[in-house]
Amino acid sequence: MALNVYASPLEKIWYYLIRVFCVLVLIGLVLPIMVIIPISFTSDTMLTYPMPGVSLRWFKEFFSSVMWTLSMKNSFIIAGATTALATALGTLSAIGLTMANFPFKGIITGIMIMPMVVPIVITAVGIYFFFAWTGLAGTHLGMILAHTALATPFVVITVTATLQGFNRNQIRAGASLGASPGRVFFKVTLPQILPGVISGALFAFVTSFDEVVVALFIAGSEQYTLPRQMFAGIREKYNPTIAAVAAMMIVVSVALLVSVELLRRRNERLRGITQ
Numbered sequence: 001m002a003l004n005v006y007a008s009p010l011e012k013i014w015y016y017l018i019r020v021f022c023v024l025v026l027i028g029l030v031l032p033i034m035v036i037i038p039i040s041f042t043s044d045t046m047l048t049y050p051m052p053g054v055s056l057r058w059f060k061e062f063f064s065s066v067m068w069t070l071s072m073k074n075s076f077i078i079a080g081a082t083t084a085l086a087t088a089l090g091t092l093s094a095i096g097l098t099m100a101n102f103p104f105k106g107i108i109t110g111i112m113i114m115p116m117v118v119p120i121v122i123t124a125v126g127i128y129f130f131f132a133w134t135g136l137a138g139t140h141l142g143m144i145l146a147h148t149a150l151a152t153p154f155v156v157i158t159v160t161a162t163l164q165g166f167n168r169n170q171i172r173a174g175a176s177l178g179a180s181p182g183r184v185f186f187k188v189t190l191p192q193i194l195p196g197v198i199s200g201a202l203f204a205f206v207t208s209f210d211e212v213v214v215a216l217f218i219a220g221s222e223q224y225t226l227p228r229q230m231f232a233g234i235r236e237k238y239n240p241t242i243a244a245v246a247a248m249m250i251v252v253s254v255a256l257l258v259s260v261e262l263l264r265r266r267n268e269r270l271r272g273i274t275q
Contacts, residue, residue, distance in 0.1 A: 033250060040243040047240055058244040068245065070222075071229035075209055078140065078225060082147040082208040087201040089148070090155025095189070097156070098163045113153040120213045123150070128217040138220030146218060147208040154207060155200030162196025199260045206256050210249065 043053035062068045096102055097109055115123055127146050128137060136142030166189070174184040190197070212227035219228050226245055233242050 036243050036250065037247045040240060040247040042240050042243075045239055047238070047243060058240040061239075061241045062244050062248075065241070067224070067229060068226075068241070071224045071226050074140075074143075074223055075225040075227075078143050078147060078223075079205050079208040081144045082151055083201050083205040085144065085148045086151040086155050086204040086208075087197060090152045090200055090204070091159050091193075091197050093152070094156050094159035094163060098160060098166075109156075112156055115150050116153045120150075124214045124217045127214055131218050137218045138223065140223055142218055143215065143223050143225075146214045147211060150211060150214065151204035151207040154203035155197075158200035158203065159193060159196045162193045166192055195263045195266060199263050202256045202260045202263075206253050210253060 039047055039049065039051065040058060041054045041056065042048070042051040043055035043057065044051060093112060097105055097112075102108075127149070131137040131142045131146070136145065170188050171184055174188050175181070179187070209225075210227060211225075212231055215223070215225050215228040216231065219225065224232070226249060230242050230245055233239075
């Protein structure tokens, strides 16, 4: 928001003070992350500053390592399956929770978003004991189901927010014209809430792709994801390959989050046009 031309001196000071504070907070949050990117190109065998030279050695090391490439494959498989499952469950849940006559709406919503507010270690311990009992620990299916439980709340929240501006009279109109519930959903509801669904899917992917705590508890040697392999690498073989992996993960996460923001802005523009 632009500064009012009639603002008092105190309002002007407050205006600029808030912006300086926001910039400092942003630098404090981003700088520790961005420092990883240049060090991933070091020619040294250790993570040190200043760098003696620039090299792509550690990226080559990553792509030539069986363990690293397996963990990358696992990350994309698990994150992809998690995204599909969490998006389907979260979207349907959000549609149900936004219905006017849905019973126990507040209680169910609170239960569904619990993975977002409960400390992840507590969630991981609970998942570990349950999966150990059911035989899902140390399996790809177990990892997918665990990550789905963590990612679904993000889809529920984003789709619920999108549905707030959805006119449900369109559903009744479609039904009155003889369309089946499935046809109404795919032809009427889904096209209008698609930006929210895609945003939720991207958040679900990032949640699964970056998750490490649950993986520490339930992943076997064949289910190592990139974050899990990074954790093992820090303990066993501390070299700049970890920085190279971190740099690639940062790029992927930032690209996805930028996509979410672009979709959000596009959705706002479309709402402005249709209103």
